[in-house]
Amino acid sequence: MNNKFIPIISVFMTISLIVFVSLQLYWIKELYGALEQDFSNKVYSALETSSEKIQELEVDKYYNKDFTNLKSEIVSNNQPTQTYIQQTKDSANRTSILFQKSIIEKQQIPISKQGDSLNITKLYKDEGLYKIKKQSPELLTSQIGKDLDNSTLQLKEFAKLNASNLPIEQRVDNKTIDSVLTKELKLKGIDTKIGFGVIDKTNKLTSISNNTYLDQKDKTNYTYPLFTNSKDQTLYTLALVFPRKDYSLVRHNLPMLVGTFVSLLTILGIYIISINYMMRQKKIADVKTDFINNMSHEFKTPLATISVATDSLSNDKIATDPDKVKYYSSLIKQENLRMKKQVENVLNMSKLERNEMQLFLKETNVRELIKKITESFKLIVEERQGILTTNFTAEKYNFKIDEFHFSNALVNLLDNANKYSPDTPEITIKTRNDGNWYVIEISDKGMGMDAENKAKIFEKFFREETGNIHNVKGQGLGLSYVKKIIEIHHGQIQVESQKGKGSTFIVKLPMS
Numbered sequence: 001m002n003n004k005f006i007p008i009i010s011v012f013m014t015i016s017l018i019v020f021v022s023l024q025l026y027w028i029k030e031l032y033g034a035l036e037q038d039f040s041n042k043v044y045s046a047l048e049t050s051s052e053k054i055q056e057l058e059v060d061k062y063y064n065k066d067f068t069n070l071k072s073e074i075v076s077n078n079q080p081t082q083t084y085i086q087q088t089k090d091s092a093n094r095t096s097i098l099f100q101k102s103i104i105e106k107q108q109i110p111i112s113k114q115g116d117s118l119n120i121t122k123l124y125k126d127e128g129l130y131k132i133k134k135q136s137p138e139l140l141t142s143q144i145g146k147d148l149d150n151s152t153l154q155l156k157e158f159a160k161l162n163a164s165n166l167p168i169e170q171r172v173d174n175k176t177i178d179s180v181l182t183k184e185l186k187l188k189g190i191d192t193k194i195g196f197g198v199i200d201k202t203n204k205l206t207s208i209s210n211n212t213y214l215d216q217k218d219k220t221n222y223t224y225p226l227f228t229n230s231k232d233q234t235l236y237t238l239a240l241v242f243p244r245k246d247y248s249l250v251r252h253n254l255p256m257l258v259g260t261f262v263s264l265l266t267i268l269g270i271y272i273i274s275i276n277y278m279m280r281q282k283k284i285a286d287v288k289t290d291f292i293n294n295m296s297h298e299f300k301t302p303l304a305t306i307s308v309a310t311d312s313l314s315n316d317k318i319a320t321d322p323d324k325v326k327y328y329s330s331l332i333k334q335e336n337l338r339m340k341k342q343v344e345n346v347l348n349m350s351k352l353e354r355n356e357m358q359l360f361l362k363e364t365n366v367r368e369l370i371k372k373i374t375e376s377f378k379l380i381v382e383e384r385q386g387i388l389t390t391n392f393t394a395e396k397y398n399f400k401i402d403e404f405h406f407s408n409a410l411v412n413l414l415d416n417a418n419k420y421s422p423d424t425p426e427i428t429i430k431t432r433n434d435g436n437w438y439v440i441e442i443s444d445k446g447m448g449m450d451a452e453n454k455a456k457i458f459e460k461f462f463r464e465e466t467g468n469i470h471n472v473k474g475q476g477l478g479l480s481y482v483k484k485i486i487e488i489h490h491g492q493i494q495v496e497s498q499k500g501k502g503s504t505f506i507v508k509l510p511m512s
Contacts, residue, residue, distance in 0.1 A: 386425030
């Protein structure tokens with residue numbers, strides 16, 4: 001992928017993700033609103049049914065307890081005839097039924113011994129008005145007709161009229177309300193903790209309430225008329241609160257909500273991984289481009305030198321001079337070895353990446369090996385009028401290492417200290433024992449590095465920016481190679497650095 005398209009793709013992916021997440025959040029909000037509305041509908045339906053049942057229980061109380069003979073006294077032995085005059089809608093939520101009752105009582109009075117009698121017929125008439133709710137499924141149900149026939153309607157009206165003057169505590173109790181409400185709510189699919197309270201017509205809370213309502217009464221209340229008077233005016237209102245409503249809504253819709261959030265998190269995860277992968281690919285592409293540029297630069301000089309030396313050898317005057325032929329031949333060999341070393345560095349790094357590098361470990365006097373390396377490297381430092389000092393305090397220094405790769409790693413660290421000392425190099429090598437570790441410290445007073453680069457210097461192809469990319473030569477493989485070599489020796493490497501004050505590389509190698 002062309003690097004210039006990566007930022008464009010990232011922008012479009014980000015916009016798409018924002019739109020997707022916004023739509024998902026909007027959908028979740030709408031879903032919650034729909035669930036809450038459905039919950040409210042079920043609650044009000046349960047409240048309506050509960051209110052009716054509580055009123056029925058109150059009438060039954062009059063039948064069976066307070067006025068045991070009331071029903072038999074009102075109901076006539078003579079079955080009345082009944083006529084429905086009309087039914088009209090007189091308001092938005094009520095339908096009125098006007099009815100007429102007539103009772104014909106026949107009497108036979110004897111007036112002579114011969115059996116003559118006088119038939120007397122008495123007619124009793126009554127009219128009434130019965131109101132039913134508009135929401136009722138039928139304008140005149142069989143139950144209403146039955147109530148009108150057997151005078152149950154009069155009983156209900158009598159109970160309502162008589163109870164309207166009683167305190168709420170004598171009409172209903174906590175146990176009844178709790179039992180009826182719990183049953184009706186469960187029938188509607190609502191099984192959660194409830195708080196209930198009865199409020200009078202002055203909007204004051206009565207003694208009929210539970211502790212949950214007293215604790216949570218400031219939350220959203222669901223209210224419905226509980227008792228009304230003969231004029232259908234609300235005397236007492238039943239109020240409900242649900243302390244765990246949100247939990248109940250989530251619990252009953254958990255699979256759908258979990259699926260939504262999992263899909264949302266999955267999309268977010270894929271987006272983050274994709275963006276991170278593209279950024280890494282872009283970074284790797286940039287680093288590889290720098291690596292190729294640096295390698296080209298590293299090869300360009302020896303190739304140019306070899307080309308010049310070859311042209312010189314083809315000159316007849318030089319070809320006849322043995323000393324010059326020997327000089328140019330050695331120059332070609334030297335530059336050829338230089339390129340070979342560059343290629344070997346790349347190949348060794350590739351083997352390390354594939355874990356194909358084999359170490360040839362043998363017992364070695366590490367102090368003497370470090371001395372030989374520093375004495376050889378000291379000449380390079382002195383060419384720049386620099387100083388390389390040593391301080392070997394380790395008392396134990398014989399253990400198994402791979403001399404070749406260890407030497408290459410140490411030379412890379414010394415070369416790094418020399419290259420990144422812009423002025424006169426001042427390099428110090430120290431050794432010491434730390435328990436079972438052999439510790440080597442290589443310090444310089446060069447340019448140092450900031451914390452961000454300190455965390456990256458052991459990455460493959462990474463090079464500290466110094467303005468001109470070629471002013472410090474190398475391929476960016478040195479420290480990565482060093483880290484790999486130390487790690488396959490089961491050792492550790494770390495760096496301490498401060499920008500403008502230099503760096504210290506600390507290598508720890510196990511001695512067993």
